[in-house]
Amino acid sequence: MSRSLLTGNGAAAWGARLALADYIPAFPITPQTEIIETLANWIDTEAMAARLVTLESEHSMITAAGAAAATGVRVFSATSSQGLLHGMEMIYTVAGWRAPFVLVNVSRGLASPITLEPDHNDVLAARDSGFLQIHCATCQEVLDSILMAYRLAENDRVRLPVMVNLDGFYLSFTREPVTLPDAKTAADFVGSYDPENIRFRASAPVSQAVAVLGGGPYSYFRYESHLAAESALEVYHQVADEFENLFGRRHEAIDSYRTDDAELVLVMLGSFATKAQQAVDQMRDAGQAVGLLRPRLMRPFPRQQFRQLLAGKKGVAVIDQNLSMGFGGILHGELASALYGQPEAPPILASFVAGLGGRDITGEEFFAMVEETRAAVASDQIPPPRLLYTQAELREVRKLQAVAQVERVELKQPQTVQGGQANES
């Protein structure tokens, strides 16, 4: 095992290489493209024995991924944001085939307006598809999670594709020290892929997309996918144990940081959670009993573990780097449903939405979110959800709107603005 500096995209490519992926259907999109470029280079220089095919869209790419997995080869692919949405019809479809493969998503906010920087609305749009979801906070986790994802996906109790998520920019283009597992140990850990009877071969036709009218058979297949996803929780723990034995790193379904004696707990997904860890350390230095829970598994949702880890806590602040319009933070809603009616559930579950489109969350903002949650505990009143935004940010937007307003006036009355008389702003 050697330790070197790798970007999140580099770590993802190493994950695919060490998992001995055979087939990589690809389509470029920022900030993911480096992953397929790296793999293409390795294949070209014969450092990796696989076939990479560029498809004409993500829709075809996901179709090819599912179809190839059903022929019995190990498949890896990667996408991001609009690309994931473009492939969404097939995301749902291939999950129903029960043909396992691993898809990396490099999170990037969705249009409109368009951005390149990260939040989790893209990956959470695939939340209900049947894909399992692992969310990463470090480049090391990206690599490790891809290896673990193949074990999870290919397990005979699961047989579902797995999405491994990393944040654009904050991980994709950021180098950190990463320990590269030894190729032989990684290969032994991942093992060989047995497609069982899902496999189709030449001259042995199989239909993967049967029509089932009437609701009964349809419900059966959908329920079975759900039950398989639920089973993946137990399988995950076994895979995590085995991974730890071989590589010495433990990746829990929920990463728990200084929560044992914590009164208040932050809950959030992804790489911004390491910023929350730092804030937790700083609050501990100031004598505050604060901890952090970071779910790595979003599907299946580790609700039982959440209940245990949050039992007896006074208050929870859920920080969602996503926004469901007309609802609020998605993780907050999911956590509330997991905790509802539990005897020892924390009385205060506050909701914060932050970090959309890569907006920074400063250390001071973590302190302030905890302070608001503490005040809510003291007054026993759940605060309204907060959309993090500062006076300075609003001032900048108002400036742009003033410019837009002037333009609008000029367009309506081109003759009156010749002398710069536009006075509405």
Add this chain to the structure above:
Amino acid sequence: MYRIRFHGRGGQGMKTASRILGTAFFLEGFEVQDAPRYGAERRGAPIFAYVRADRHPIRERGVIQRPDLVIVADDSLVPVPGAGVISGLDDHGILLINSEESADTWRHRLSIGSPILTVPDHSGDPAGQRFLGASCAGAAARLVGVISREHLIQAIGDEISALGTAAATASLVQANSDRALDAYEAMAAHAGCVSEGSGISAADYRSPDWVDLPSDPATVAAPAIHAGATSVEVRTGLWRTLRPVIDYSRCNHCWWVCSTFCPDGAIDVAADGEPRIDYDHCKGCMVCVAQCPPHAIEAISEQQAQRQETQAADRENSV
């Protein structure tokens, strides 16, 4: 923790500089995080890259709020507000500018408390431009004072050879190493002047000035641009580090090659068949220089061109 920010224009090698410095820190046994920050289509546009280095695992991410060292590869960025060059600099942080102007001049212009250093600007020399990344990394390595020559050179070897094919890299690594060592030596008097900044305290901090967003009407809140041709207002000519100049005595008035290949539509051909470059919007990509059949377009240093223009204007005024 060391927090270091490199500012430059896309194509000047600041991403490479951050990686060289990051790798050098890593070779010294530090935990490291390095990353470039830019959006789409960045050649010539302001970009930055940052390096964090610490003896403990690094959990902080994203933009550096309070840098210990800021390195500016291109002094024309200092007055550009969007570049954010001096953002978060206080008395503790050091500012190093690649500039012909003296440190005193910059101290006077910026009136900030940070110690300011300068390195001689190589932009007049096209070869200097190519190795700006290595120079900046070499200077930074000496200013932090915890990176040895050997590890700096090893880092350059690692990073530069990762960029190209083996055959081409040996001389490239050598040239970059030479430039980096020049800068490393030039900063000897200031070795170790950069110190690690402290973190913020949860016991005493400035509350964020959060607002409750009002629900604005859709006429205001839709992300629409109502005026046509707003891109004309964006003077992308400011991104240029090299300027294409047409030698009309050699132009054979083909009326289409340069204007067709220009990816930004910044070359118009007049009725008389003479191409004109719109310098307000030419980004200096030099595609026209490469495409012109009679080689009638030359690339010159933008900074040098501007200096000559200023001098010419001064002469005219004094007459």
